[in-house]
Amino acid sequence: MGELKWWQKTIVYQIYPKSFCDSNDDGIGDIAGIISKLDYLHDLGVGAIWLCPIYPSPLVDNGYDISDYCAIAPEYGTMEDMEKLISEADKRNIKIVMDLVFNHTSDKHKWFEEARSSKDNPKRDWYIWRDGKDDKSAPTNWRGIFGGSAWTLDETTGQYYLHTFTQAQPDLNWENPEVRKALYDVCRFWLDKGISGFRIDAIVYIKKPAVFEDLPVDGPDGLGNIAKADGCQDGILDFLHEWKDEIFAKYPDVFTVAETDGVKPEDYSKWIGENGVFDMSFDFSHIRLGFEDSYIWYKRNPWKLIDIRKCFTAAQEATKDSGWVPVFFENHDLPRCVNYFFPKGPDTDLAAKFIGTILLTMRGTPFIYQAQELGMTNIKWPSIKMYNDVSSIGQYDLAIKEGLSPKEAMQGVWKYSRDNARSPMTWNNGSHAGFSKGKPWLPLNDEYGKINVESELQDENSVLNYYKELIKLRNEHKALYDGDYEELLSYSPGIYAYARTAQDKSERIIVIMNTTAKIRGYKVPEIKGAQLLISNYGNREKTLLRSYEIRVYKVKQQ
DSSP: OSSOOOHHHSOOEOOOOTTTOOOOSSSSSHHHHHHTTHHHHHHHHHHHHEEEOOOOOOOOTTTTSSSSTSSSOOOTTTTTHHHHHHHHHHHHEEEEEEEEEEHHHHHSSSSHHHHTTTTTTTTGGGEEEEOEEESSOOOSSSOOSSSSSEEEEEETEEEEEEOOOOOOBBBOOSSSSSHHHHHHHHHHHHHHTOOOEEEETTGEEEEEEEOOOOOOOSSSSSSSTTTHHHOOOHHHHHHHHHHHHHTGGGGGEEEEEEEEOOOOOOHHHHSSSSSSSSSSOOOTTTTTTTEEEEEOGOOOOOOOOGGGHHHHHHHHHSSSOOOEEEOOOOOTSSHHHHHHHTTSSSSSHHHHHHHHHHHHHHEEEEEEEGGGTTTTTOOOOHHHOOOOOOOOOOHHHHHHHTTHHHHHHHHHHHHHHHHHSSSSOOOOSSSSGGTTOOSSOOOGGGGGTTHHHHHHHHHHHHHHHHHHHHHHHHHHHHHHHHEEEEOTTTTOOEEEEEEETTTTOOEEEEEEEESSSSOOOOOOOTTOOEEEEEEETTTOOOSBOOOOOOOEEEEOOO
């Protein structure tokens, strides 16, 4: 693949600003708080920060409903604070990546306020409007991603507007060239500020079908999942290539990583790589294991941890000649990986180290979500009334409509709620975990007494120090940051193993793991005489792989 670019060699750390660090004690994290923790991130080995939205927003979807793309929300600080963050990060060789939410705006955005004012307003066609059916019901039976109809009746004009997510997030009409131009101008604004890339939210939904028709019903609400209607529609790549030509091709050192849920590995060449539109795209196949297309929490089918093998290998095979993938297990939309991938145990530190080892030895750019490096666990609040996440509330209501009891409905919320990842970062075991001196906007994780930065820095066997060792290994070993990927032992029912070989063949590293609770044997002749670099069981090597054990070996080269 030739010389790697900076974003292929770095570690990206995702920050949820509202929950990272609060500098003014109002209970909400802010930009100044992030600046105060840059040394921590630099010491960890981070080379880029992905910031979740910090734009003005009514916060119906916690910032993913944006009311002004070119401003900073007052609760996070000022534009001067943002400029200081970019400057201070740069001093530490850390680049800033911002979130772009271009499928929709907030219903409080001035564009939408103009659009809904009358049918003949110049911005009316910036959004998607339809008349209701003959019986005045919604134009189609599409269910929004967060539940409920994807259409809302606007009383002022008597028409319905489309929203893939909540009714407070009306979808933009990408068919209108004026819309696209306005969005490209947003990109230029931030790139000229000095940021180094974009994470692009929900981009697969921007192209709508030519004909709006009802979908097959797939839930007790009589609706069908909108993703089947407006996800990855024909023609979407035309829009994206125009965007690339207008912006990304003119800022060559900037990188893009897109949320492309639903794009299969066989289609990667159209989306990423030399002929694609983005540098990277998130593959959710290992996250969606057991879920049907509807992604209804209480309908998850049985699956096994070994199933991740097929997902990772498919992505690596699809990009071995062209393309690059982000490697991730957590983000702001997902529960904590130690609970998600190990729902029945084992010890959470062991599980966190297991996941961290894959994350930092796999081919691709590792994305660490805040507090993942601490081995943070899920929260478990007793009532749905304590949850802030609109998705959790929607999934809970859907389960109740299906006939589940409140206790049964909460099971899904406890397992999959986005609030699991949004509880505040835990910096120490003191008051409010060092996040703030004020009452945090969302309750702390009950485990903060032991799962916090200060405590883990002092414990040589902590998850945090294990992550630091892994990052150091990745930087030191060429095979880990630029090596090819080769799956080994593909026949094994419980062992997942792969080799990373440097492009110049100077180094070969083998990662081998037991994805079950049972002790297992394996046969990899290359490992005989190899150097054990790291293991989630420490350096106490055994002949057999123990329960959920993962090891990394450096093989002797001939």
